[in-house]
Structure formats: structure tokens, C-alpha cells
Amino acid sequence: MENKTYSDTGSGHTIVFLHGFCESKQVWEAFTQPLQQHFRVIALDLPGHGNNTQNNSSYSMESMAEDVKQQLDELGVQQCLLVGHSMGGYxxxxxxxKYEDRLKGLCLFHSSALPDTDEKKENRNKTIGYVEQHGVDNFINPFIEPLFFRGNREKLKNEIELMKTIGKQTPQKVITGALAAMRDRPDRTQVLQELAIPVQFIFGKEDGAVPLEKALEQCHLPYNSTVHFLGQTGHMGMFERKTETQQALQKFAETIYAGSQA
Structure with missing residues (x-):
């Protein structure tokens, strides 16, 4: 199982988890355990991350979405609740x-349908240059800790170290490719507005990556949306507010699957 690009546990209706930038399916390991009692839980490695060594010349959101579809096809998943953290949300x-018919619902977990601002695009370019010049370790060490709210960092030291370990295993070309792909992704707020499926948003009030005003710009757009704002939480709710986010996701999954046959 160790070399697989996915984990697949539990049974019943399916929830699929996508990790974020410089992460892997491993970030969901502890988080998803209670959910496995009620659902089939799948966590995927995105291309270039974790055990997914697929050699992508392009790390676009579209090409990664195609990889997700291919993995779901191979796992026999016809429909699922798709949960994406950060870049996984993109x-x-x-x-x-492209594949709304394959979804019962989706969750943007500290993520956004908005494109990068000009300022953020410029920051992505600077980061690409920094990674190319100084290497992965020198980038990851200062990158991870600020993703967590300051007040949570001491008690979550082990989780921060885990994130650093996972991040340092990400190849340099994958990091720079993903940064460029995030920089170039289009505005998908129109997609959000036109979705017929339920959408769940989970935001951290202290999240520097998805600021509160950006969260508020989009959470009203879907026809059917459920929104959770988490106080004293940065970008990593699966660690910072594990129980609350587990319960919120479970409730959302139970609601969208109510009355459906597994």
C-alpha cells in the first residue's frame, strides 16, 4: 500500500480528499479516521506529490483534475463528495x-474559486526564483509555520514538523511547476455560481493565504452553500480545528447523501 498514489478505507458513500501545495495524501491520515466509520474515504496524491511520480510537463489545475478523474475511474468511483485543501481546492x-456529474457535492477547505491577484502573482514569481536559487529545504523551512495561526504553533509542533517533512520530499520542479500553475489559474467564480450541487466552505479567520475578505466574496455565490468560519485558525484546519472540521464535513456528507443508495 505504501507506494500507492491513494489510500482507500472504509465503506459506503465516497468522500475524496485532495491535498494542497507541497503536501501529500498523508496530511489527511489522522483527520479522516473518524469518517471511515461512516464513509468510503479516499485520499489521492496529486501529480508529482507523495507517491504520484507521474512526470507532468505541465502542473496546470486542469491536468491535475484529469489525473484525479483517471484515479477515480480506476477506483470505480462514479460519484463522490470532493474535498480540496488549498491548491487541492483549485x-x-x-x-x-468539467465533470460536475461526477460530484454529489464539493468542499473548498481553506481554498478559493478566485484567481491570484496581481500582487500574489508577483509573489509566486519571486517564490519560483527563490526555490530555483536556494533549493527546496530553504524554501520549506520558513514556509510552513506561518500557515498555522500563531496561537496554535506551539501545541502543533509535531504537525508542523510533519508538514515540513512532507514538503521537503516534493521535487523542486514540482514546486516551481505548481507555483506557476496556481499563478496562472483562471477565475472560476462563474463555475461556483452555476453549480447545481451543494458546496461547503471551510475558512480560517486568521488565514493569510485565503484572507477573510476573499472568503466573503465567494461564499454566497453557489445556489446551495454551507459556510464555516473558524476563529483562531490559519490555513490548516485539519490540524488546527480537527474535531470541528471533521464534524462539519461529516454533517455535510450525511446531508448530501441522505436517501442515496451506497
């Missing part, structure tokens, strides 16, 4: 744009 939106 992939989720690309997937929803």
Missing part, C-alpha cells in the same frame, strides 16, 4: 467545471 474547481 483542482476541485477545475474538476467541477
Amino acid at each position: 483542482v476541485t474547481m477545475a474538476f467541477a467545471e
Whole structure:
């Protein structure tokens, strides 16, 4: 199982988890355990991350969404609740744009349908240059800790170290490719507005990556949306507010699957 690009546990209706930038399916390991009692839980490695060594010349959100579709096809998943953290949420939106019929619902977990601002694009370019010049370790070490709210960092030291370990295993070309792909992703707020499926948003009030005003710009757009704002939480709710986010996701999954046959 160790070399697989996915984990597949539990049974019943399916929830699929996509990790974020410089992460792997491993970030969901502890988080998804209670959900496995009630659902089939699948966590995927996106191309270039974790055990997914697929050699992509392009790390676009669209190409990663195609990889997700291929993995779901191989796993026999016809429909699922798709949960995307950060960059995984960008992939989720690309997937929803093309394959909405494969989704019962989606969750943007500290993520966004909005494109990068000009300032953020410039920051992505600077980061690409930094990674190319100084290497992966020098980038990851200062990158991870600020993803967590300051007040949570001491108690979550082990989780921060886990994130650093996972991040340092990400090849340099994957990091720079993913940064460029995030920089170039389109505005998908129109997709969000036109979705017929339920959408769940989980936001951290102290999230520097998805600021509160950006969260508020989009959470009202879907026809059917459920929104959770988490106080004293940065970008990593699966660690910072594990129980609350587990319960929110479970409730959302139970609602969208109510009355459906597994």
C-alpha cells in the first residue's frame, strides 16, 4: 500500500480528499479516521506529490483534475463528495467545471474559486526564483509555520514538523511547476455560481493565504452553500480545528447523501 498514489478505507458513500501545495495524501491520515466509520474515504496524491511520480510537463489545475478523474475511474468511483485543501481546492474547481456529474457535492477547505491577484502573482514569481536559487529545504523551512495561526504553533509542533517533512520530499520542479500553475489559474467564480450541487466552505479567520475578505466574496455565490468560519485558525484546519472540521464535513456528507443508495 505504501507506494500507492491513494489510500482507500472504509465503506459506503465516497468522500475524496485532495491535498494542497507541497503536501501529500498523508496530511489527511489522522483527520479522516473518524469518517471511515461512516464513509468510503479516499485520499489521492496529486501529480508529482507523495507517491504520484507521474512526470507532468505541465502542473496546470486542469491536468491535475484529469489525473484525479483517471484515479477515480480506476477506483470505480462514479460519484463522490470532493474535498480540496488549498491548491487541492483549485483542482476541485477545475474538476467541477468539467465533470460536475461526477460530484454529489464539493468542499473548498481553506481554498478559493478566485484567481491570484496581481500582487500574489508577483509573489509566486519571486517564490519560483527563490526555490530555483536556494533549493527546496530553504524554501520549506520558513514556509510552513506561518500557515498555522500563531496561537496554535506551539501545541502543533509535531504537525508542523510533519508538514515540513512532507514538503521537503516534493521535487523542486514540482514546486516551481505548481507555483506557476496556481499563478496562472483562471477565475472560476462563474463555475461556483452555476453549480447545481451543494458546496461547503471551510475558512480560517486568521488565514493569510485565503484572507477573510476573499472568503466573503465567494461564499454566497453557489445556489446551495454551507459556510464555516473558524476563529483562531490559519490555513490548516485539519490540524488546527480537527474535531470541528471533521464534524462539519461529516454533517455535510450525511446531508448530501441522505436517501442515496451506497
